[in-house]
Amino acid sequence: MGLAALNLRYNPFGELDRDDRGRVAVVEVESLVAALRVPGTAVQLRGACGRGKSTHLHAIARALPEARYSRVDRGGPRCSGGIYLMDEADHFGPVRRWRYLRRASSLAVATHADMSRFLRLCGYRVVDVAVGGVRRERLVSLCDKRIEAARAGEGAVPSVPEALLAKLEARHGDDLRAIEDALYDWVQDLAASS
Amino acid sequence: MSKVDLEIVLDGGDTLVAGSEVAGFVGVTVNKACRCRKLTVHLEWFTHGRGNRDRKEVASVEVFAGQLTEGDRSLHPFALTVPNGPFSYEGHNLNVAWQIRANVDVPLAFDPNIKRPVRVVPGVGLLLPVDHGPRAARSGTATARRVGKFISAVMGALAFVFVGVSFLVCMGAVFVTQALADPEPSNVLGAVISVFVPSIFILIGLGFLFKAVRAAATRTRLSELDFTVPETAFVGEAMDVELSFRPRGVAGVQQVDLWLECQEVVTSGSGTNRRVSRSLVRKIPAAGLEPGALQQGASVRASREIPLPADAAISFGSNNNQLSWQAVLEVVFVDGRKVEERRPFLVAPPR
Numbered sequence: 308m309g310l311a312a313l314n315l316r317y318n319p320f321g322e323l324d325r326d327d328r329g330r331v332a333v334v335e336v337e338s339l340v341a342a343l344r345v346p347g348t349a350v351q352l353r354g355a356c357g358r359g360k361s362t363h364l365h366a367i368a369r370a371l372p373e374a375r376y377s378r379v380d381r382g383g384p385r386c387s388g389g390i391y392l393m394d395e396a397d398h399f400g401p402v403r404r405w406r407y408l409r410r411a412s413s414l415a416v417a418t419h420a421d422m423s424r425f426l427r428l429c430g431y432r433v434v435d436v437a438v439g440g441v442r443r444e445r446l447v448s449l450c451d452k453r454i455e456a457a458r459a460g461e462g463a464v465p466s467v468p469e470a471l472l473a474k475l476e477a478r479h480g481d482d483l484r485a486i487e488d489a490l491y492d493w494v495q496d497l498a499a500s501s
Numbered sequence: 502m503s504k505v506d507l508e509i510v511l512d513g514g515d516t517l518v519a520g521s522e523v524a525g526f527v528g529v530t531v532n533k534a535c536r537c538r539k540l541t542v543h544l545e546w547f548t549h550g551r552g553n554r555d556r557k558e559v560a561s562v563e564v565f566a567g568q569l570t571e572g573d574r575s576l577h578p579f580a581l582t583v584p585n586g587p588f589s590y591e592g593h594n595l596n597v598a599w600q601i602r603a604n605v606d607v608p609l610a611f612d613p614n615i616k617r618p619v620r621v622v623p624g625v626g627l628l629l630p631v632d633h634g635p636r637a638a639r640s641g642t643a644t645a646r647r648v649g650k651f652i653s654a655v656m657g658a659l660a661f662v663f664v665g666v667s668f669l670v671c672m673g674a675v676f677v678t679q680a681l682a683d684p685e686p687s688n689v690l691g692a693v694i695s696v697f698v699p700s701i702f703i704l705i706g707l708g709f710l711f712k713a714v715r716a717a718a719t720r721t722r723l724s725e726l727d728f729t730v731p732e733t734a735f736v737g738e739a740m741d742v743e744l745s746f747r748p749r750g751v752a753g754v755q756q757v758d759l760w761l762e763c764q765e766v767v768t769s770g771s772g773t774n775r776r777v778s779r780s781l782v783r784k785i786p787a788a789g790l791e792p793g794a795l796q797q798g799a800s801v802r803a804s805r806e807i808p809l810p811a812d813a814a815i816s817f818g819s820n821n822n823q824l825s826w827q828a829v830l831e832v833v834f835v836d837g838r839k840v841e842e843r844r845p846f847l848v849a850p851p852r
Binding site for chain 2 (some may be wrong): 309310311316317321322325345349356357361378380395398419484488491495
């Protein structure tokens, strides 16, 4: 029976479509969305791998349907005007990066390195956001939202035990990607034993 | 804005047989009269699991366009042909799922849609070619892949050596000169670190290089290697595997093992977050070679019939997700060194 026995359509902690990632994101982007509505603003989402930079961009894209999301390392498009959401911005050198974003009225970039100086040189007012750090409530909320989104129908669905979350938090800190990866295996084990 | 309720009703069950026709109807109810630009029914597959999702629509049909009347439940029949693959699959890292999706194109509103999961299973005696997915077959010959692997291993090792040497020449020279001119403890410590850290890089690089060259050298102990597997094997049938080689050099062959293995290989994330996860689904061992067949210097020639069980997974491949089969030959020499040869093949549904 597998995942169906758990009343799930898919493993909630696997990879999701871009829209689904935006839907289950547990991030507060209202202030960033408000900032992006002001032309000439660059929101810099800065943090290590797996901390939720792309998730922030997906949540912004969901709140701002007119914004254009681009994953530039996968051949995403250049900005042709309006609000531009540039993922993996440090994949390019400064010149190529400038070519991609020069037409943006305002933009959000996800990056590992600090680009605020570059963005100021391009004429933007920079809002720097350090992405990372996860509180237990946010983690619980993230798990619940993901499981709800994968629900197959009425009835009970699994819930992640507090003890497991505490253990994963102690082991992986704020690396959400690593926590999700461990929870993926937890769901697969549940499905195999059901 | 009107509210549109959709439902999909199938004539048969949720299990669709490849090559057959899936028929049913879409029921549409609206609480306010509205115009429907088109009502379309799609048959599509998608992957889910640890890898990035891939999807493909294989058939679609437009079943209605016109005015929808308030309160009425209109029924719109459809029929679609189920293709011969890819087939539904549930695994650890990878799942291949199918669904029928209906969506209504309504002017100036979000288009409502409904999805109904279905399973696609192989048909019997189909003459249609099997669709294993857009990226099922592996490209390149075994030799090309081996050479490619060797080159990338050597390049990686040389990169470590290059970084180490560069730092040693640039930083080491500066710090060592400074320490010689002014042997203060901090300068001496700087000199030691500037020599020690790049040396670690150089040693790691040389280690990788040694490993790559050693593996390539071990491979040359087998001459005239011929390891042949069919391009496609069928579930429930035995597949013929043939192998022959002549051992070279002083180290004799101790053991020859042969097996088939099925792996889920999925790619998640991209760019700096890109990660490839592998999970062994199944391993089917074949009878090894008898010790008498492994005399030093003598050619080894054998053939094996390896049965593929009735529940063997059918090969699948898309951009980020692979369910791949390989035949593996492992030759173990008396000094413990090993040579491994892999040959990919496709597994097709029963004939």
